[in-house]
Structures are given as C-alpha cells and as structure tokens.
Amino acid sequence: MKFVGLLVLMVFASGVVRADYSEHPLAQSFIDKMVNEHGFEEGFLRDTLKQAERKESILKAISRPAEKRLNWAEYSKIFLTEKRIRFGKEFMLKYAAVLERAESEFGVPKEIITAIIGVETRYGQNKGSYRVLDALTTL
Numbered sequence: 001m002k003f004v005g006l007l008v009l010m011v012f013a014s015g016v017v018r019a020d021y022s023e024h025p026l027a028q029s030f031i032d033k034m035v036n037e038h039g040f041e042e043g044f045l046r047d048t049l050k051q052a053e054r055k056e057s058i059l060k061a062i063s064r065p066a067e068k069r070l071n072w073a074e075y076s077k078i079f080l081t082e083k084r085i086r087f088g089k090e091f092m093l094k095y096a097a098v099l100e101r102a103e104s105e106f107g108v109p110k111e112i113i114t115a116i117i118g119v120e121t122r123y124g125q126n127k128g129s130y131r132v133l134d135a136l137t138t139l
Contacts, residue, residue, distance in 0.1 A: 087123045
C-alpha cells in the first residue's frame with residue numbers, strides 16, 4: 001500500500017496527471033460535433049481523449065502571460081522589429097494560397113492570421129514543448 005501511495009505522489013509531483021478527458025462532461029457534445037460535422041470516428045476521438053495528460057506547468061504558464069507585465073511600448077519592441085516584419089512578409093509569400101483560402105473560409109484577414117502565427121510561433125520557428133492534445137484538454 002505504501003508503494004501505491006508513493007506512486008500517486010510521484011505522479012502528482014511531476015505535474016502530469018492522466019485525466020480521462022473522454023469522461024469529461026463536455027466530451028460527448030464535442031465528440032458528437034466532430035463526428036457529425038467533420039466526419040471523425042467516435043472511437044478514435046474517445047481513445048485520443050483518454051491519452052490526454054493534465055499538465056500543471058501549462059496552467060502555470062498561462063496564468064503569467066507577458067501581457068500582464070508589459071505595457072504596449074515595451075511589448076511592441078518585441079514584435080515590431082525589422083527581422084519579424086521581414087519574416088512575416090516571407091511567410092505571407094510562401095503560404096499565400098493557404099492564407100487566401102483561410103481568409104475566404106473564415107473571414108479573418110490574412111494579415112491578422114499571419115500576425116497571430118508570428119506572435120505565437122515566430123512564423124513556425126517555435127513549435128512549443130507541449131503536445132497540442134495536452135495543452136487544449138488541460139486548458
């Protein structure tokens with residue numbers, strides 16, 4: 001019994017908790033929507049949600065965004081640089097067809113989509129260290 005208690009303590013201390021999100025109260029409506037509107041298989045979605053891990057580090061990171069510490073003058077210095085503007089232009093040229101299609105389909109200007117990708121990923125250079133599944137289910 002002591003071993004089980006130690007194992008549970010180690011899992012919680014690591015900040016990784018298996019959290020069967022397939023049993024979450026909102027899971028079934030999400031699964032139904034993805035099956036009915038996008039053609040996903042229910043079993044695949046349920047199995048995927050069972051693999052998700054709740055990560056305390058994600059919750060800690062999201063609770064301390066830079067936006068709360070910086071004013072616009074400080075924040076803009078990070079993002080409005082010659083290098084980032086150049087990368088943004090290159091990104092828009094490289095993915096022009098995809099951005100046009102996204103703008104047409106979702107009604108969001110391609111410049112806004114590009115700017116968000118630039119802020120969040122540095123135009124694909126920073127892909128993060130969390131699995132998308134874990135980040136989305138944790139949040």
